[in-house]
Structures are given as structure tokens and as C-alpha cells.
Amino acid sequence: xxxxxxxxxxxxxxxxxxxxxxxxxxxxxxxxxxxxxxxxxxxxxxxxxxxxxxxxxxxxxxxxxxxxxxxxxxxxxxxxxxxxxxxxxxxxxxxxxxxxxxxxxxxxxxxxxxxxxxxxxxxxxxxxxxxxxxxxxxxxxxxxxxxxxxxxxxxxxxxxxxxxxxxxxxxxxxxxxxxxxxxxxxxxxxxxxxxxxxxxxxxxxxxxxxxxxxxxxxxxxxxxxxxxxxxxxxxxxxxxxxxxxxxxxxxxxxxxxxxxxxxxxxxxxxxxxxxxxxxxxxxxxxxxxxxxxxxxxxxxxxxxxxxxxxxx
Amino acid sequence: xxxxxxxxxxxxxxxxxxxxxxxxxxxxxxxxxxxxxxxxxxxxxxxxxxxxxxxxxxxxxxxxxxxxxxxxxxxxxxxxxxxxxxxxxxxxxxxxxxxxxxxxxxxxxxxxxxxxxxxxxxxxxxxxxxxxxxxxxxxxxxxxxxxxxxxxxxxxxxxxxxxxxxxxxxxxxxxxxxxxxxxxxxxxxxxxxxxxxxxxxxxxxxxxxxxxxxxxxxxxxxxxxxxxxxxxxxxxxxxxxxxxxxxxxxxxxxxxxxxxxxxxxxxxxxxxxxxxxxxxxxxxxxxxxxxxxxxxxxxxxxxxxxxxxxxxxxxxx
Numbered sequence: 001x002x003x004x005x006x007x008x009x010x011x012x013x014x015x016x017x018x019x020x021x022x023x024x025x026x027x028x029x030x031x032x033x034x035x036x037x038x039x040x041x042x043x044x045x046x047x048x049x050x051x052x053x054x055x056x057x058x059x060x061x062x063x064x065x066x067x068x069x070x071x072x073x074x075x076x077x078x079x080x081x082x083x084x085x086x087x088x089x090x091x092x093x094x095x096x097x098x099x100x101x102x103x104x105x106x107x108x109x110x111x112x113x114x115x116x117x118x119x120x121x122x123x124x125x126x127x128x129x130x131x132x133x134x135x136x137x138x139x140x141x142x143x144x145x146x147x148x149x150x151x152x153x154x155x156x157x158x159x160x161x162x163x164x165x166x167x168x169x170x171x172x173x174x175x176x177x178x179x180x181x182x183x184x185x186x187x188x189x190x191x192x193x194x195x196x197x198x199x200x201x202x203x204x205x206x207x208x209x210x211x212x213x214x215x216x217x218x219x220x221x222x223x224x225x226x227x228x229x230x231x232x233x234x235x236x237x238x239x240x241x242x243x244x245x246x247x248x249x250x251x252x253x254x255x256x257x258x259x260x261x262x263x264x265x266x267x268x269x270x271x272x273x274x275x276x277x278x279x280x281x282x283x284x285x286x287x288x289x290x291x292x293x294x295x296x297x298x299x300x301x302x303x304x305x306x307x308x309x310x311x312x
Numbered sequence: 313x314x315x316x317x318x319x320x321x322x323x324x325x326x327x328x329x330x331x332x333x334x335x336x337x338x339x340x341x342x343x344x345x346x347x348x349x350x351x352x353x354x355x356x357x358x359x360x361x362x363x364x365x366x367x368x369x370x371x372x373x374x375x376x377x378x379x380x381x382x383x384x385x386x387x388x389x390x391x392x393x394x395x396x397x398x399x400x401x402x403x404x405x406x407x408x409x410x411x412x413x414x415x416x417x418x419x420x421x422x423x424x425x426x427x428x429x430x431x432x433x434x435x436x437x438x439x440x441x442x443x444x445x446x447x448x449x450x451x452x453x454x455x456x457x458x459x460x461x462x463x464x465x466x467x468x469x470x471x472x473x474x475x476x477x478x479x480x481x482x483x484x485x486x487x488x489x490x491x492x493x494x495x496x497x498x499x500x501x502x503x504x505x506x507x508x509x510x511x512x513x514x515x516x517x518x519x520x521x522x523x524x525x526x527x528x529x530x531x532x533x534x535x536x537x538x539x540x541x542x543x544x545x546x547x548x549x550x551x552x553x554x555x556x557x558x559x560x561x562x563x564x565x566x567x568x569x570x571x572x573x574x575x576x577x578x579x580x581x582x583x584x585x586x587x588x589x590x591x592x593x594x595x596x597x598x599x600x601x602x603x604x605x606x607x608x609x610x611x612x613x614x615x616x617x618x619x620x621x622x623x624x625x626x627x628x629x
Contacts, residue, residue, distance in 0.1 A: 216576075254499065255502070
């Protein structure tokens, strides 16, 4: 069953200039993405590719300019405000920096129970559920009376996770949830995420720049480049191929895998200077004349495996 | 001076002013000419402070308690601040993680590199400009003429890091201390910068003290690797030996915690690194160690040689 659907979604922002209006920045272009029940969908791409904007659209924090966002089968932005509000607890998020996403003046108990108090759950019951949640995310109950600065980075991320899970969401958007953590703590949090997902059966949209981390956690993976999805497939295809040249470059750039591939030339281009044709052609080792001219459609090359490339 | 290591740190202990407990150390290591030496560990293990000490730099609250930092034959810690300044840039140079905060935003990058050339090599005018252009092409900046007139914000993260490296090379140092030089970069750009460092080593015989939290990056570039935990080195080995036979339980735990392609289960290490002042009297890793025996909590292990070049700080090896 589809819990979250983005259909042909585009998002642009108008840059502000001192005099008048600046250029239009198209951050996302015609994104189609479906998140199924009980699924972990990974989203990988380099900085500036639009993955965090996609997270904001998936969380219904922003309305797409074009296209549709459906949540639990309903067209979210067409619904009356009251209905939208009642659906929102089903969409939860965990961000990269738990120090920035937790109010430093609130105690952990207040932070974790806030979603419940907004729903009108009585205080004693909220406290009990918070204590239960602490146990599930591996925090001692004593942290409930602490402030965020008294906890370590890993513990703070567990608090952020407890707060996201307490309203029993259908979808959790995880935007670089382990990027600020040390390796040994990252492994703890990744394993915890896997356990919780199996236990509760919610869906994750897991966003990261780190392909090995995404492949570790996800059932399916989407690769983004410059605001477009260039490849989407089950995790297995990323070990066997054939793949989009950009995905191949991402895999080859993973350090310590013992492959000696020439690094990709250049930097990802700016969204303001989006190349015509295939967005990847200026850096692509295989680009031909057609790639300069025409944008390749996202085609299914084997069941469930889509690639946007003229050469595949 | 010839023949010996370029940099030798001997029993360096760093502490906080006004506190009795040590923050880092004792640390001993040596970096040879033309060698890329990887220093790896998690945040707070002391790797960055050790790196700064190689330039005789200490954050305001930090002070060296004992030990020596030898560059060639001179002990940086025994020199005055003025004498140390001679070494910085000319013998040892530093590259930081975040080039955007290390570069001056209101000066062109050309101006900033020329400033270093004036200070360290007395170049000015056309000579400085030409040398800057040469450095820019050496570090692989595209279109160096245009780059001279660019401000830091006009460059991408990868290009800014290339400017930082050009600036570090401006004084013709023998040793580059690179503190997480690729951590803020995208993976495809990280691969470019790592390739550049390897090339500079080959072309200039440059030695690099490469500091990172990322074992996979270290594996890509380092000739020898030291793993730090709670202020001390727990394992020191040539790269092949370290990754083929990781011997300290912490090194093994770090390797198993890293998500690699195709790994289905990460083994997470329980607990956290003890902060300075709370280091256990015995082995500092003992409270988290899956292999500990009672003796580990009583006796602080010394570095023990497993082979000529592979040493480990563990009672059980």
C-alpha cells in the first residue's frame, strides 16, 4: 500500500535581489516518488541536489508549485485545513543536528511529550508513554528530567527519534540523521533505526549524502542529481548494475573500497546554470551529442529499476 | 637532520590550564619525509590537538605539560613564540576542514595566497602573482587567471579547498598537517582532493599528517596509520597490516561499525568515550572492551610490538 506519493512534483524559489526580483531557482523538477507501507526508501545525492527540499515537501512543510502530494491515499493539499491538521502527526522528522532541533530550555520529558500534549493526551499518560519510548530507543528513564546539553550527541539523537515516534507516525523522514555523529555512535543509531522500523512497521524516507549508509538501511534507493531523480531501484541493483553513470561515479568515489577509478571531473553545477539536455552531461564520461540536446526520461530498464540515461 | 624522521613527537602531554588531569597523551609518533601518516579517531580523542601541536599551536586554554615536538632537530616546545613562527608555513603548514571559515571573505583568493608568499618568501608584485598562478595550476584549479580575482564565496567547496592547499604550499613546507581536509566535501569532490594530495606527495616529496575520523578515507591515502582513543595511540601500523590484521579491539570495533558496501549487520560498540579527567586507571578502553579480563582494569598497557612495524596497546596481544 502506498503511504506517501509525490507525483510530478516541482519546486522553485525566487531569489531575492536588492532591486526587484531575482532569478528563479528550480530546485526540484518533476519528481515522482512513492513510499510504500513498511518500506525504507533511501534518497542519496550530493549537497545542493535538492534532497532536503524534497524532505520538506514530503513532510508537507512546503507546498509543491506543480504536481501532487498524496498522503495515505488522500491529496494532501486539496484537503480542508482541519483534515490536513489531523493528518500531520502521521508525518514526522528527524534532522541532522539534534542540538539544533531540541529546544535547549526544555527538559527532555517536555520535548518528548510535546506531540502528545498537542493532541490533548493527559500529562500522566504522556509521561508514561515517554518513559516507555525512552526504553525503546535505549535511553535510561532518568534523562527525562535532563536538559539537552546534559546529553551526548548520540543520546540527543535518540531523544529526537523518541519524539518523532511517539505520535505513532506512518512516515518518518530522516534527513542525514547520523551525519553529525561519530562512527561508533552512528552504528548504534543505524541499528536502532532498523530495529524500530521492523518493530513498528512505519515507513522511512532516509536521506543522506553517504551511499554506503543509505544502502545499509534501505529497501529501495533513489539517486538525485541537480533536482532530478536519475536512478531508482531496489538496493540489490546497486551491487549488480547496470547503473546511471552518476551512480557509478558515486560508488567509485566511496573511499576504502580498494577500487582505483579516476575521480569525476568538476563540481556539481549550480542550480542557476542548469545544463540543457541531460543534467549530468557536463561531467559524464560517456556523454554524446544526444545527451547535450535532449533530457533523458526516467525509463524502467528492469522491473522496478528506473534509469534516466540515453546510454542505458 | 638527514635520514631521521621529519617530525617526531615524543611523549607529548597536553593539559588544560588550571586543571591537573591531562587532555591528550602521552603521544609519541614519527612522520618520515614523503610519508602520508594517518591519524584516526573519534571526536575528542585528541587527534586535532596533536595536529596543532606539530605547528607549536595550542588553543588558549590548552598548554603542553611535557614531551617534545621535534621538527628536523629542533624542539618546537622549547622555542619562543617568535622562533616557532619561523617554522610555520616554511617547514610545517596546516589545512583545515572548512575552507570557507579559514579564508578571509573580503579579500580575493589571489591576494590571500600572495600575502603568504610575501611573508614566507619575500615575493611581491609580478613575482608573487606568477608564483600564485603556478601554485593554482599545481593544485588543479581550473582557469587560474580568473581564480586570482575570485572571492571565496564565488568558489565551490572543492575549489576553496584547493586554494587552501595552494596557500599551505606557498611557503614550500616539508610537512602538511591536514585536519579532516575532505570531511566537508561531497564524495566525488573528496575523491579529487585525495588524488591531489597523493600527487603532491609524489611530485614534491611532501609529508602529510592526515587527520580524520574516517577510516575509509585513511585507507585510501595513508602509508602508516595511528589509531587514537581517549588521548593516546592504541595501534600503530602500516596501512596494509592495519586493515588486514587490526589488532586492538577498538580498531576492530571501528572497522565493524563502518557501513561498507554489502554489509548487512553493523556491530555497534556500546557506551561512549570517557572524557578527559575520567580516564580509567587501567586500559582506557577497558570499560567498552568485549575482550577485557580483570587485569585490564588494573594495569595501563604499554605499546607492544607485534612485528617490526605493527604495535598495539593491549594486554591481551
